[in-house]
Amino acid sequence: MDDEKIVARFLETGDRAMFGVLVERYQVRVFRLVASVLGPYSGADAEEVCQEVFLRLYRKIRQFTGQAGFGTWLYRIAYNLAIDWRRRSRFRLPHVSIEEIRGLAASSDPLEDVLTKETKDLVALAMEDLPDSYRTALYMHYWLERPVEEIAELIGIPIGTVKSQLFRARNLLKGSLGRILGKPEKDERPS
Amino acid sequence: MNDSMDKTIRETLKEKPRPKLPADFASAVMERVEWAEQKRALSRRAVIVMAVYWLVVLVISGFIFAGIKWPWWFPVVFLAMTPFVFLAAATPRGLRRLGDRILRPILS
Numbered sequence: 001m002d003d004e005k006i007v008a009r010f011l012e013t014g015d016r017a018m019f020g021v022l023v024e025r026y027q028v029r030v031f032r033l034v035a036s037v038l039g040p041y042s043g044a045d046a047e048e049v050c051q052e053v054f055l056r057l058y059r060k061i062r063q064f065t066g067q068a069g070f071g072t073w074l075y076r077i078a079y080n081l082a083i084d085w086r087r088r089s090r091f092r093l094p095h096v097s098i099e100e101i102r103g104l105a106a107s108s109d110p111l112e113d114v115l116t117k118e119t120k121d122l123v124a125l126a127m128e129d130l131p132d133s134y135r136t137a138l139y140m141h142y143w144l145e146r147p148v149e150e151i152a153e154l155i156g157i158p159i160g161t162v163k164s165q166l167f168r169a170r171n172l173l174k175g176s177l178g179r180i181l182g183k184p185e186k187d188e189r190p191s
Numbered sequence: 192m193n194d195s196m197d198k199t200i201r202e203t204l205k206e207k208p209r210p211k212l213p214a215d216f217a218s219a220v221m222e223r224v225e226w227a228e229q230k231r232a233l234s235r236r237a238v239i240v241m242a243v244y245w246l247v248v249l250v251i252s253g254f255i256f257a258g259i260k261w262p263w264w265f266p267v268v269f270l271a272m273t274p275f276v277f278l279a280a281a282t283p284r285g286l287r288r289l290g291d292r293i294l295r296p297i298l299s
Contacts, residue, residue, distance in 0.1 A: 016221065031210070051220055051223055055227060120203040170197065173200070
């Protein structure tokens with residue numbers, strides 16, 4: 001049975017088992033999306049936010065008009081809610097001292113070197129500073145190791161846009177790290 | 192440089208454990224949904240209880256203002272009880288108490 005029929009039957013009968021089918025069907029993908037928006041450094045708990053997403057879905061399901069696909073609509077709810085939680089939550093970002101940054105700047109090319117804890121902390125800081133959509137795509141790709149097709153579906157953008165967002169995110173990170181470490185920024189074009 | 196950035200990001204995130212969805216997630220969601228429904232029903236009931244209560248207060252006050260000699264403390268007691276009635280109606284435990292310990296002995 002497709003999603004729209006399940007929603008229609010749930011609205012018609014109020015049968016919670018129908019809603020349960022939707023939860024079972026979408027829980028993994030919504031969880032991945034929420035976890036990617038929150039990221040590994042956020043204080044918010046992905047499971048809790050994910051539960052809130054489905055509660056909100058339960059309250060708002062009557063507003064589903066069917067103009068967009070049910071999945072697209074649900075992912076939009078999840079994305080917006082996770083962004084709100086992320087902004088409200090306290091971040092557990094690593095602390096990097098000025099001395100550590102100076103020490104890194106003295107090395108020849110920090111990104112080519114063996115990655116030290118300090119470098120990783122700086123990368124983490126720079127990643128947290130990325131725009132929401134870039135950061136979400138980046139975490140989903142590198143942290144959760146999801147393919148670009150899935151990222152495109154969950155964020156609701158074309159595959160080409162995901163690829164260009166990942167490319168831009170990497171460039172922005174390079175720029176941020178270059179500025180922190182006092183290295184000149186080089187512009188790179190996608191090959 | 193792009194490859195090294197790629198590697199840097201992977202290395203940085205490698206240490207961070209990937210979140211896992213608990214096996215009982217769906218049942219936890221359904222429990223919360225059920226509780227949300229119960230709360231909605233309770234708050235609806237609380238609104239009805241409050242409406243009836245205020246109606247009684249208004250009727251009694253009306254009688255008093257119309258000159259019927261009821262004890263002066265009658266509406267005062269009703270008004271003073273308002274928050275307790277609301278609290279009792281708003282919580283399931285309070286509702287049970289209100290029903291079992293107060294109303295039932297009076298009505299029986």
